[in-house]
Amino acid sequence: MDLPREDGIYIHDTVWRGISVDGPFVPEEDGIYVLYFRNSKCPGCKAFDETWSRFVEGVRDLYRFVVVQCTEFFTNCSSGDAVDTFLFYLVFETPQIVVIVVKDGMIIYLEREIGSLTYNRLREFVINIEERMNDYLKRDEEVDSNEEGLYIDFSERNWKEIVRRIKALLDGRELREVCDEDGCRLVIV
Numbered sequence: 001m002d003l004p005r006e007d008g009i010y011i012h013d014t015v016w017r018g019i020s021v022d023g024p025f026v027p028e029e030d031g032i033y034v035l036y037f038r039n040s041k042c043p044g045c046k047a048f049d050e051t052w053s054r055f056v057e058g059v060r061d062l063y064r065f066v067v068v069q070c071t072e073f074f075t076n077c078s079s080g081d082a083v084d085t086f087l088f089y090l091v092f093e094t095p096q097i098v099v100i101v102v103k104d105g106m107i108i109y110l111e112r113e114i115g116s117l118t119y120n121r122l123r124e125f126v127i128n129i130e131e132r133m134n135d136y137l138k139r140d141e142e143v144d145s146n147e148e149g150l151y152i153d154f155s156e157r158n159w160k161e162i163v164r165r166i167k168a169l170l171d172g173r174e175l176r177e178v179c180d181e182d183g184c185r186l187v188i189v
Contacts, residue, residue, distance in 0.1 A: 024088035044183025048116040109133040
């Protein structure tokens with residue numbers, strides 16, 4: 001299965017289809033979404049692509065698969081939607097898989113794995129998401145919205161404002177991309 005070549009956001013049905021969302025991609029339709037964040041120049045992403053494609057082919061009817069691709073994170077990307085999506089999910093390392101559970105139109109759980117995963121690790125990570133989510137929700141942990149920093153309340157649904165606030169936090173900071181055979185990282189100085 002060929003992955004998209006251009007920067008952008010792509011959803012898989014029978015092929016990868018580019019979409020425009022006017023901001024970050026935030027799923028609102030119920031289901032489990034598996035997002036693959038990749039940089040086209042990332043050696044680790046290129047190494048992971050075959051594993052990703054094989055996994056998508058094997059379970060494509062069970063989940064909703066999305067590729068978010070830039071040339072270099074949100075610093076060199078021809079797709080504004082992909083830039084906003086990288087920022088929204090705070091993706092500073094690639095390859096990265098983000099699994100999102102949406103229920104009643106709201107994101108109720110999100111988890112990520114970073115690096116070039118093996119097929120078995122990717123499968124285990126995605127397939128066991130609901131079990132880990134249920135364990136987490138049973139713990140009844142609450143987030144203190146009075147803590148300093150960036151608190152994201154998904155019920156606000158003001159995705160562009162969240163991206164704007166993240167950009168403001170990064171404004172004036174030096175951003176450097178560091179890559180090796182395992183992947184790429186964005187260093188904020």
